[in-house]
Amino acid sequence: MSRALNEIYRKYGTIGLWRGVSGAVPRVMVGSAAQLSTFSYTKHYIEGTKIFHHGSWLNAFAASMLSGVVVVMFMTPFDVVSTRLYNQGIDAKGKGLFYRGFFDCFAKIFMSEGIWGFYKGWAASLFRLGPHTVLSLVFWQQTRKAYEAMSGNTLG
Numbered sequence: 001m002s003r004a005l006n007e008i009y010r011k012y013g014t015i016g017l018w019r020g021v022s023g024a025v026p027r028v029m030v031g032s033a034a035q036l037s038t039f040s041y042t043k044h045y046i047e048g049t050k051i052f053h054h055g056s057w058l059n060a061f062a063a064s065m066l067s068g069v070v071v072v073m074f075m076t077p078f079d080v081v082s083t084r085l086y087n088q089g090i091d092a093k094g095k096g097l098f099y100r101g102f103f104d105c106f107a108k109i110f111m112s113e114g115i116w117g118f119y120k121g122w123a124a125s126l127f128r129l130g131p132h133t134v135l136s137l138v139f140w141q142q143t144r145k146a147y148e149a150m151s152g153n154t155l156g
Contacts, residue, residue: 012094016094019085019086022085022102023084023085027075027078027079027081027082031074031075035070039060039063039067039133042063043063045063057141060137060138061134061138064133064134064137064138065133067133068126068134069126072122080118080119080120080121081105084099085102085105
C-alpha cells in the first residue's frame, strides 16, 4: 500500500491522493444524514406503538432495518457517481478523461441513462449497507444503554 501511495504522490502530487474526494464527501454526508435521522425518527415512532417493550433491542433492530433501506435509496446515486469518478481514466495532468467532476458526472449519467442509471448496483448496496446499518445502530444503542446503566447518566 505504501508503494502505491508513493507512486501516486510521485506522479500526481498531493492532489493525486485526493482524487475522487468530490464524490466521496457528498456520499458520506447524505448517507449519514439519511441513516441517523431515519433511525432516530423510526425508533421513536416504533417505541410509541408499543409493539415491543420499551427499551427492547427490537425497537432499535426494526428501526435500523428501515434505516438501512433508506440509506441505500439515498446513497446509491452517490456511490454510482463516486465509482465512475474513481474508475475513469486520467490524462498526464491527472484530470479525468470523461468527467470534469462530481456535478458533471451526475449530469452526464442523468442525461444518458435517466434516473435509474443512479441505481445500478442497488441490490449489492443493500446487501452491504443493510447489515452494516443494522449491526452498527443496534450495537450503538446497546452500548449507550450499558453506559447509562453503569454511570447513571442519560444521554438524551
